Amino acid sequence: MDNIGTIVSSGVVLVSVLVVIASAVRIVKEWERGVIFRLGRLSGTKGPGLRFIVPIIDRMQKVSLQRDVIDVPPQDAITSDNVTVSVNAVAFYRVFEPDKAIVDVRDFRQQTFQLVQTTLRSVIGQSELDQLLKDRDSINRQVQELVDQATEPFGVKVGTIELKDVGLPQSMQRSMAKEAEAERERRAKVIHAAGEAQAAVQLRAAADTMAGEPAALQLRYLQTLTEIALEKNSTIMFPVPIDIFAALTSVLESASGRPATGGD
Numbered sequence: 675m676d677n678i679g680t681i682v683s684s685g686v687v688l689v690s691v692l693v694v695i696a697s698a699v700r701i702v703k704e705w706e707r708g709v710i711f712r713l714g715r716l717s718g719t720k721g722p723g724l725r726f727i728v729p730i731i732d733r734m735q736k737v738s739l740q741r742d743v744i745d746v747p748p749q750d751a752i753t754s755d756n757v758t759v760s761v762n763a764v765a766f767y768r769v770f771e772p773d774k775a776i777v778d779v780r781d782f783r784q785q786t787f788q789l790v791q792t793t794l795r796s797v798i799g800q801s802e803l804d805q806l807l808k809d810r811d812s813i814n815r816q817v818q819e820l821v822d823q824a825t826e827p828f829g830v831k832v833g834t835i836e837l838k839d840v841g842l843p844q845s846m847q848r849s850m851a852k853e854a855e856a857e858r859e860r861r862a863k864v865i866h867a868a869g870e871a872q873a874a875v876q877l878r879a880a881a882d883t884m885a886g887e888p889a890a891l892q893l894r895y896l897q898t899l900t901e902i903a904l905e906k907n908s909t910i911m912f913p914v915p916i917d918i919f920a921a922l923t924s925v926l927e928s929a930s931g932r933p934a935t936g937g938d
Contacts, residue, residue: 697729707772708734719773737772741833744787748841751798753806760841761798761806765790765821771829778828786825790835793820810837 701724702708708720711733720734727734748762767786769775775782797816798806806813814835822832 698726700725700727700734702736705740706736706738708736709772709776710734716773716777735776737769737775739769739772741766741768742783743767744783744790746787746790746794748839749791749795751795753798753803754800755802757803757842759798759803759806760839761794761837762839763790763794763817763835763837765832765836766834767825767830767832769829770831774827774829782825782828782830785828786821786830786832789821789824790817790832793817793824794835796820806840810840813837 700708700720702720702722704722706722708725710717710720710727712728712731717732725734744765744767746763746765748760750758750760752758765786769782779785794817797813797820801813814837818832818835821835825832
């Protein structure tokens with residue numbers, strides 16, 4: 675019985691030692707840092723690898739240094755020109771000082787999320803709708819700079835904030851559609867008027883050329899008649915220039931030795 679009791683006691687001691695050793699060993703991954711608290715006080719930060727702590731006395735809290743993302747759900751906001759919009763965004767951040775991220779705030783992720791929400795609404799409230807739709811990069815940059823300044827004291831770096839969607843009321847969407855249609859019609863009229871002006875200039879140049887070259891005018895006349903004849907069956911009457919009759923009269927007069935018309 676004594677031997678059995680001794681074996682049991684030895685086994686209990688061995689198990690206890692193994693448990694203590696296991697509780698003293700920590701493995702910190704490459705993208706993590708271990709923040710050590712000794713009796714509740716900040717003791718330091720440990721890098722990646724096999725780390726040992728004092729059981730019961732020390733406590734390690736691991737913090738990831740990887741880039742993380744916060745998805746901000748749609749937020750209702752009113753622009754400076756009194757248009758209600760619904761905007762959602764995505765924010766990318768990373769922890770660069772693990773000890774501050776653990777000690778200075780209760781939950782650095784939730785804190786960053788709340789800052790992105792409130793700053794996004796504030797920036798949209800100071801912007802007009804046209805700026806929000808056309809200059810989204812400027813809005814992103816303003817929100818990022820403001821949030822980054824607020825998160826820097828507790829060791830969080832906000833790298834990028836991007837607006838994903840901007841939701842507009844149905845009435846505003848209809849108004850914008852009408853405005854876009856009117857703009858397209860205006861451009862079409864301007865282009866048509868410009869084409870007419872260019873055509874008028876070219877026609878005037880052609881008229882000036884033909885006025886100086888009667889043969890060119892006759893050739894153009896014949897070309898037009900040819901085009902008309904090709905398009906449909908038509909009867910075309912050719913007006914004979916009066917010059918032809920004058921030449922014929924002169925020939926007759928020369929042959930008879932007297933005027934072709936008139937006489938005793």
